[in-house]
Each structure stands twice: as structure tokens, then as C-alpha cells.
Amino acid sequence: MKYIVGYTADRGGKLALNLACNIAYAARTHEDPVEVDLVMVVRNQSPFTAVYPSADPLGYEEILDTTLRGWADEALAMVPEGIKARVLIRAADSEAEGIIAAAEEVGARMIVVAPRAHGLGGSLGSVANALLHSSPVPVMLAVPQSTPDDPTGPGPSRVTAFVGTKDGAEAVAHMAAVTAQHHHLPVRIVSLLELDGSRDDADQLAEARELIEEIAGRTTLGSEVIVAHGASLDEAISHVEWRPHEIALLGSARMGGRRLFLGSTAHKVLRVTPVPVVVVPRDYSAAAAARIENQGGQAS
Amino acid sequence: MSTPTHKKQLSPELISDQADKGLAKGAVGVIGLIVIGISTIAPAYTLTAALGPTVAEVGTHLPAIFLAGFIPMLLVALGYRELNNRMPDAGTTFTWSTRAFGPWMGWMGGWGLIAATVIVLSNLAAVATDFLFIMLSQIFNNPEIAELTRNLWVNIPVTLVFLALAVWISYRGVQTAMVVQYILVAFQIIVLVWFSIAGFVHLGNGTAFDATPPSLEWFNPFGVGDITTFTAGVSLSIFIFWGWDVTLTMNEETKDPAKTPGRGATLTVLIIIVLYMLIALSVIAFAGVGTEGLGAGNPENQESIFAVLAGPVMGPFAILMSIAILTSSASSLQSTMVGPARTLLSMGFFKALPDAFGRISPRFKSPTVATVASGAAAAIFYVVTRLLSENALWDTVTALGMMVCFYYGITALACVWWFRREFAKSVRGFVFQFLFPLIGGVVLLLMFIKTAIDSMDPDYGSGSNIGGVGMVFILGMAIILLGIGTMFYQAIRRPAFFKGQTLPRDR
Numbered sequence: 004m005k006y007i008v009g010y011t012a013d014r015g016g017k018l019a020l021n022l023a024c025n026i027a028y029a030a031r032t033h034e035d036p037v038e039v040d041l042v043m044v045v046r047n048q049s050p051f052t053a054v055y056p057s058a059d060p061l062g063y064e065e066i067l068d069t070t071l072r073g074w075a076d077e078a079l080a081m082v083p084e085g086i087k088a089r090v091l092i093r094a095a096d097s098e099a100e101g102i103i104a105a106a107e108e109v110g111a112r113m114i115v116v117a118p119r120a121h122g123l124g125g126s127l128g129s130v131a132n133a134l135l136h137s138s139p140v141p142v143m144l145a146v147p148q149s150t151p152d153d154p155t156g157p158g159p160s161r162v163t164a165f166v167g168t169k170d171g172a173e174a175v176a177h178m179a180a181v182t183a184q185h186h187h188l189p190v191r192i193v194s195l196l197e198l199d200g201s202r203d204d205a206d207q208l209a210e211a212r213e214l215i216e217e218i219a220g221r222t223t224l225g226s227e228v229i230v231a232h233g234a235s236l237d238e239a240i241s242h243v244e245w246r247p248h249e250i251a252l253l254g255s256a257r258m259g260g261r262r263l264f265l266g267s268t269a270h271k272v273l274r275v276t277p278v279p280v281v282v283v284p285r286d287y288s289a290a291a292a293a294r295i296e297n298q299g300g301q302a303s
Numbered sequence: 304m305s306t307p308t309h310k311k312q313l314s315p316e317l318i319s320d321q322a323d324k325g326l327a328k329g330a331v332g333v334i335g336l337i338v339i340g341i342s343t344i345a346p347a348y349t350l351t352a353a354l355g356p357t358v359a360e361v362g363t364h365l366p367a368i369f370l371a372g373f374i375p376m377l378l379v380a381l382g383y384r385e386l387n388n389r390m391p392d393a394g395t396t397f398t399w400s401t402r403a404f405g406p407w408m409g410w411m412g413g414w415g416l417i418a419a420t421v422i423v424l425s426n427l428a429a430v431a432t433d434f435l436f437i438m439l440s441q442i443f444n445n446p447e448i449a450e451l452t453r454n455l456w457v458n459i460p461v462t463l464v465f466l467a468l469a470v471w472i473s474y475r476g477v478q479t480a481m482v483v484q485y486i487l488v489a490f491q492i493i494v495l496v497w498f499s500i501a502g503f504v505h506l507g508n509g510t511a512f513d514a515t516p517p518s519l520e521w522f523n524p525f526g527v528g529d530i531t532t533f534t535a536g537v538s539l540s541i542f543i544f545w546g547w548d549v550t551l552t553m554n555e556e557t558k559d560p561a562k563t564p565g566r567g568a569t570l571t572v573l574i575i576i577v578l579y580m581l582i583a584l585s586v587i588a589f590a591g592v593g594t595e596g597l598g599a600g601n602p603e604n605q606e607s608i609f610a611v612l613a614g615p616v617m618g619p620f621a622i623l624m625s626i627a628i629l630t631s632s633a634s635s636l637q638s639t640m641v642g643p644a645r646t647l648l649s650m651g652f653f654k655a656l657p658d659a660f661g662r663i664s665p666r667f668k669s670p671t672v673a674t675v676a677s678g679a680a681a682a683i684f685y686v687v688t689r690l691l692s693e694n695a696l697w698d699t700v701t702a703l704g705m706m707v708c709f710y711y712g713i714t715a716l717a718c719v720w721w722f723r724r725e726f727a728k729s730v731r732g733f734v735f736q737f738l739f740p741l742i743g744g745v746v747l748l749l750m751f752i753k754t755a756i757d758s759m760d761p762d763y764g765s766g767s768n769i770g771g772v773g774m775v776f777i778l779g780m781a782i783i784l785l786g787i788g789t790m791f792y793q794a795i796r797r798p799a800f801f802k803g804q805t806l807p808r809d810r
Contacts, residue, residue, distance in 0.1 A: 053638060056416055056642045
């Protein structure tokens, strides 16, 4: 199983690499271990942006290549023993397009990137944002608080799926089940409930729990189900408790055509969740299932 | 090529790379190449900046000088093409003059290129600022807005903002789309042709400011007068063709590397020459070369000829000229920023400058320190010239012509030296690898020396001077001395490059 790390030779890139390695290291002895492919993306040069004077794309490219290969060496040196890792250097029109193309090239099951730490107005930065809106595979966002500096440290402790009543909830629950199974981890289903003051709280809670169990239950039988509630969404999220090194999953919605987007709830969850969040494309489960069957077939 | 600066690859089999990645192979046809060439030359910008100072030197012989200025440029470009074909990874003036002549000449060649581009950056930003205000005054029909650019407290900050934007765009590696480039170039050509036709119509109707019917004598380069005037004129007109040789350096990007570059370069230069002739004839026919009023020889008009003439010639449509010049200088500003940044990067990478200059942004894969340094140098150069000179644009264009002669000259001679053992093997080799670049290089370096000596005269260029020494000379020499000083400092502090350890001589 391949993970693609959108790597840049800076703090964010190291964070994403550490997170991917941490997960891969924890599951290194499992069947179909995680292989980490780092991708560094170089921009396609438009000849219509002529560089003058000294229009020497090749002379410049040589310096760039040397630098990139130096970065590749540094990155590979950070990968712990026992994990298969490679570096891909690819050209694309944008960083996000290059990462997605690499993910498709190697048939990756996950893209790991670090969002901008201090983006304007809580923005995740253009790359993470573009990936969340257009990636065909789940995207994991690395956060500094819960990524161990040493990737050989304790691995993921639990998989938490945020399941709502909207479309895509099943894909998230399914992905959570598959991930948990692969990594031998427990699953927790969390649903956020904004209490409607006009009705009895207990009634609303019971209703929500029933609904969520029905949606999630098909794929995650026997997992813990929690309805985190509060007068506001923020309050509801603040009631969710986290284990160290947990992984959270939530779904992206689809808005006409190929474009994905994150609902306002998802955005809030992304911003306040202290653990790495995986955003699962709404229609991902079908493809994932097909691939799992495929690989299962090859193994047997 | 050996690059001893980087360590041996630890695990090359773990790295999957693509050769020539990001290079748009076979994407550019002849038309595309012409668009690239014209956008790099930026005729609307170069004409407004260089026409006035050139007329001031050579009067009505403007067409002759424009034609003469192209010849050394052509000779050098043909030599450069030979080298570029031989070693596609030749790199910049810096890398291959180093490989041909050794570290010291290579260093100064690189410095000359950086100086020339830094000067042109400051000039581009200043022209963009002027025309921004002219355009605003045309939009709001308020001539006072155009005057704002004379207020240094407005002019300098706005110019610095233009430079900062260019640094930011170039650092982020933003690319200009093909469609945008086509539109900008077509627009420039239409507006320039419109201007020249309107100028001739005024001549025909007798409404010209100083009707001066064109004469064949204008094309006679020997009628210019003395050699000082001729050199000054040619050195200025080299600037107006600067950028044309980009068409010759495009190989793999073109649809047919054997034919497209040659055809594209030829057609580009023909279009540009026709355009320049039309404008030169029209400007002189309409305004004359007198030093009064709208006359092209009036020192008041030297800084930016279209700023003065577009209104009287084109009437209400003068705003189109403002837009053409603003877009042409702004887009040139952005693409030119990359040039010195890459040369600085290359100098940092090969340890000719501190390592910091060799740094590349992990996020945008573009030079970091080198890009910011180029922008900062242009900003400092602009502020200093603006404060010291009464006519900063004029003096920067003259100083630029001088620096272009300097680094082109070195580039051309590096070509001759490089091919010294093989040019005699064929007639073609003799002409393109020896004769042409030799003549081009010697002429340009002689022009550099001549311009430098002439520019000591306090009356040279705009007539600005410090203690009786011409401003252009002071600017030019200050840049070269700064380069020599930095070079020796580097040679003492970090001698590896100067011992030929990082970028050895090839032959």
C-alpha cells in the first residue's frame, strides 16, 4: 500500500514525512505494509514566460536538480529503517496537480501533506486547499501537536470517523473501518450535534444516535458511537476527547461536476482537531473497495 | 558537467526523476516565437525610454542609428547560438565565460549582466510608474494626476511597490499564460502602428508640431557626424534590440529546432525594425528634432517621448498608448526579474558569492535570496539615481547601454576563445565561431570604453554631474568598482571558486 507525501524541504514537509513514516512504522509488520513515496513538484515552465537575459532553462535546471537531489537525500535519511521509501521528482502546472498525478501514478491510497501552519484567517494554504478540493484519494493533513518528532515513536492509537447525516458519511465510516482493520486499531464514530433548544435534548440525542448507528453500523459494527453535543458546533467539538496520536476522518462533500468542497462543519473540525485529519472524497469507498478486492485476489 | 559543490548521491536508485522536466518541448511555433521575442523586447517600453535620448544624440539620423545598433547585437547573438548549440547546458554569461576565460573574467561578465538587468529593472519600474499616473490622469481627465509622478514622495514609493510586486511574482514562480502574452504583444503592435499612422496623417494635414518630411539622408549612418555621437547613439540603440536574442536560445521548446528558431528570430527582427522605422520616422516627421516644445530633441521630453507625444498625436486615444506601455513595462519587469536572480543563484551555487545566493525555495523551487537581492539592488539603484540625477530615466538608459556593451562584449569574446582550436576547420565555423563574434565583441567592448570615456564629460547624457564628472560615468564606474571590490573580497574570503575548484575551465 502506497502513501504519497507531498514533500517540501522545510518544516511542513518534514512534518508530513514524519507522520507518514510514523504510521508506516507502526504497521511495518502487518500484511501489505505502507510504502512511503515522497513527491517533490517542480513547476512546468511556460516558454511564454521567457527568461531574459540568460535564458538558459537547462543551466538553471541543473542547479535545481542538484538541489532537489540533495533534498531527496536528506528526506530519505529521515525515513526509519524498515520502511520502503522512494522520492519522485515530477513537473506539473501546480504543486497540487503534481501530487495528485503522482498519487495516480503509483496508485496511492493516501496523500499526506502539511497545511500552512499560520495561514491567513485559518487558511490551510493553497496546496492543501487545492488537494482537499480535487484529490481523488483521501488526503491526510499533518498537524505539529500530534506528530511525533521520532517516527519510530508510538503509532496511531485509534481511528475516529466524523459521521454526519449528509452524503458521504458512509464513505468515511467505510474508510475508517478499512484503516482500522489494516492497522489493528479500534474505531470510534463521532457525530456532532447542535442542540435545538425547542425540543428535549435527550430526544434529539437519541434520534441522532439511532441515525448514526444506522449509517455507520453497516461498516463499523461494534465500534464506539459518540454523539458530541452542545449549543453550538464549536461547543460540540470541544466536548470530543482525543487520545494522543489518534487519526480522525471526515468526508468532503461534492458540489456539481468534479469539484469537491468542504462543508462549514468540516472546516471547523479541521481547524480545531488536535490530531491529523484525513479528508475522504465522498465517492472514495467504491474505488477503495475495488482496490482491496483486487489486492486480496492477488495475495491469495 | 562536474559540480563538486554537491555531495555524492547516497541512493540514486531510490529517486525517480524525469530528464528536462518542466520544459515544454515542441510547444512553440514560428508565430509563438515571434510573440516571445517581441514581448521580451517590449517595443512600446523601449521606444518611450530610448527614443528621446537617441534623438538627442543623433537628431534625424535616428533610423540609421537604429539599423547600425542591430549589427553588433546580431554578430554576438550568432556566436552565442553556436555555443548554445554546442553545450545546451552552457548556462549564463557567468558560467560559460568562467569556463572559457577562468573565474575572474567569468565573475565580471556575470556582474555586468546583473548590473545591466538591475538597471533595466529600475528603469522598467519607473516607466511603469510614470504611465500609471498618465493613464489615471487620462481616465479621470485630470492633468494634475500625471504631474504626481514628479513628486518624489509619490514616485519613489510607487516605483518600489512595482519592484516588490515583481519580486513576489517571480519568487512565487507565477507564469504568464500564452493567451495573455499574445494579447499583450498584439495590442502593443496595434497601438504603435496606430501612433505612427496618426503622426503621418498630421504631417499630411499640416497639423504636425514641426513638420519634417522624411528624407533618405536619415538612413545614412555616415551622416551622423563624429564618432562620439555615433557610439553614443549605437550604445543606446543596442538597448532597443535587447531581448531579441531570446528567440535564438529557444531550441527544444520549438516545434522544429532546426528551423523554427532561425525563422522566428529573422521574422521577429524584421517586424521590430519595421516598427521602429515607422515610429522613428513618424516621431521626427511630427515633432521634428528641435529642442523647443514638443520637439523630440527637447530635454524635457527625453525621459519618456510617448508621455509627451501620445496626446498631441493620438488625441483621445492616447490612453491606449499608456495602457500599452504600462502593460509592456510591467510584464517585462516581471520576466526580467528572473534573469539576474538566476545569475546570482548560479554565482552562489558555484561559490562565487556567499552560499545564501544559491538557495532555492523548497515551496516554489525558485531562487530566494537571489530574487530578493535583485529586487533590492534595483530599488537601491533607482532611489540613488532618482535623488542624484535631474533626469534619472535618461541617465539609467545610457548607463544600461554601457553595461550591455560590457557583458555582451565579454560573452562574444568568450565564444571566440572557446572555439579557438576548431573554428578554422570550416568556413562556416570561421564565420560564426570566430569572425562574427570577434567583430561583435571587439566593437562592443570598444564602445563600452568609448562611452565610459565620453561619459566623464559633465554634459554627457542628461547633463547631470557630480563635481564636474558626468552622472552616467559615475553610475557605470560605481557599479563596476563595486563588482571588482566584491570579487576581491570573495576571492580572499572564499577562494574555492577563484582557484577553479567549483567551476573549472573547460579548455
